[in-house]
Amino acid sequence: MSEWQAIILAIVEGLTEFLPVSSTGHMIIASALMGINELPITKIFAVNIQFGAILSVVVLYWKRFLNSFEFYQKLIFAFIPAAVIGFLLNDVIDAMLGSVFITAVMLVAGGVVLLFVDKWFAHAQENKITYKNALVIGFFQCIAMIPGVSRSAASIIGGLTQGINRKAAAEFSFFLAVPTMLAAAGYKLVKDLLKLEISDIVTFDLVKIRNSFDVITADDLRLLLIGNVVAFIVAMIAIRFFINFLTKYGFKMFGYYRIALGIALLALLAMGVDLRV
Known part of the structure; x- marks a missing residue:
């Protein structure tokens, strides 16, 4: 993977991570078009540049993160389902992540849902999120x-x-991304890049931990650094754009976009284009 390819992937990640358009689908297309979708570093890179996107949320909403302990309690409540289900179904989830067909179908299905979301939830006006809501x-x-x-x-x-309004729901989605993506990216970093098992860390196996860092090359670190910086900057812009656009226009345009993207993916698969990840 070259620096320019890393920058392009990071831009795609920053633009799509917080928008309701599926960053996974976009990363698949971008890496396939650049011919790097089968490189081992690509999947690791795609997951770990999420750290940059996470940081953008913390920087933009730093006052919220210093607000109160109740804020973190609600985030924990919201994070627990993903932590439990993600742990129990990790192998199933990994298997699905390799299916471009599933990604394409869900892009279309999700797009259809977004066409009607504004109408279905026009009554949603609350801006306070309770523990149950979380x-x-x-x-x-x-x-x-x-x-x-x-x-x-x-x-x-x-x-x-x-009953939460669009702005409050979107912002809470950003906040929830911090623990969720941090856990997912951290786990992938340990497992795929450092080649460690969680048991090695729990038992504090110094030999394995020390040896694992020999797996990382200087080029890997350079690309990850570039990717995270670019993803951070682009994600900050994307978040601001999304909040303003969502407040004024709703979800329908994102729905049409998802449907078009999903159909494009299905068409590429039908033509035999290799989109494996």
Whole structure:
């Protein structure tokens, strides 16, 4: 993977991670078009540049993260479903992540849902999120373990079902991304890049931990650093754009976009284009 390819992937990640369009689908297309979808570093890179996207949320909403202990309690409530289900179904989730067909189908299905979300939840006007709301949103977020669903879309819709307005639901989705993506990216970093098992860390096996860092090359670190910086900057811009656009226009345009993207993926698969990840 070259620096320019790393920058392009990071831009795609930053633009799509917090929008309800599925960053997974976009990363698949971008890496396939650049011919790097089968490189071992690509999957590791795609997961770990999420750290940059996570940091953008913390920087933009730093006052919220210093607000109160109750804020973190609600995030924990919302994070628990993903932590439990993700741990129990890790192998199933990994298997689905390799299916471009599932990603494409869910892009289309999710797009159809977004066409009607504004009408279905026009009554949602509440801006305060309770512990019960947070837990429900957390369960909705778990639907995004199916590739192509979009973590952002699932969690926002979860908030809307609880009567939360679009702006508050979207912002809580951003906040929930911090522990969720941090856990997922951290786990992948340990497992795929450092080649460690969780047991090695729990038992504090110094030999294995020390040896694992020999697996990382200087080039890997350089690309990851570039990717995280670019993803951080682009994600900050994307979040601001999304909040303003969502407040004014709703979800329908994202729905049409998802449907077009999903159909494009299905067409590429039908033509025999290799989109494996």
